[in-house]
Amino acid sequence: ESLSRFGPMTFILFQQLIQLSIVFELISSLSENLPNAVYNVPWESMDKNNRKMIQVLLLQSQKLIQFKATSMMNVGVQAMATILKTSVSYFIMLRTMYQEH
Numbered sequence: 752e753s754l755s756r757f758g759p760m761t762f763i764l765f766q767q768l769i770q771l772s773i774v775f776e777l778i779s780s781l782s783e784n785l786p787n788a789v790y791n792v793p794w795e796s797m798d799k800n801n802r803k804m805i806q807v808l809l810l811q812s813q814k815l816i817q818f819k820a821t822s823m824m825n826v827g828v829q830a831m832a833t834i835l836k837t838s839v840s841y842f843i844m845l846r847t848m849y850q851e852h
Contacts, residue, residue, distance in 0.1 A: 772831035
């Protein structure tokens, strides 16, 4: 009974967790190419104002984009895997304790 009641909700929540972590991982990995993309802009033929803007953009793009949960833990596929492993471990532990009583 509880599986039919909470199973779909659990499946949907895990699916959202997986989708969000993959999106955050993709954004982080694509940000690694950002400095090269900014440098390859034809800045040599630009006026002085635009050169300064490209220089600021180049300096800012040197920092990798990483998303953090509660300012402590990086969000991504590895964090998602840890959350899933921990959730399954707790579920198995609680199920074992419930079956013993």
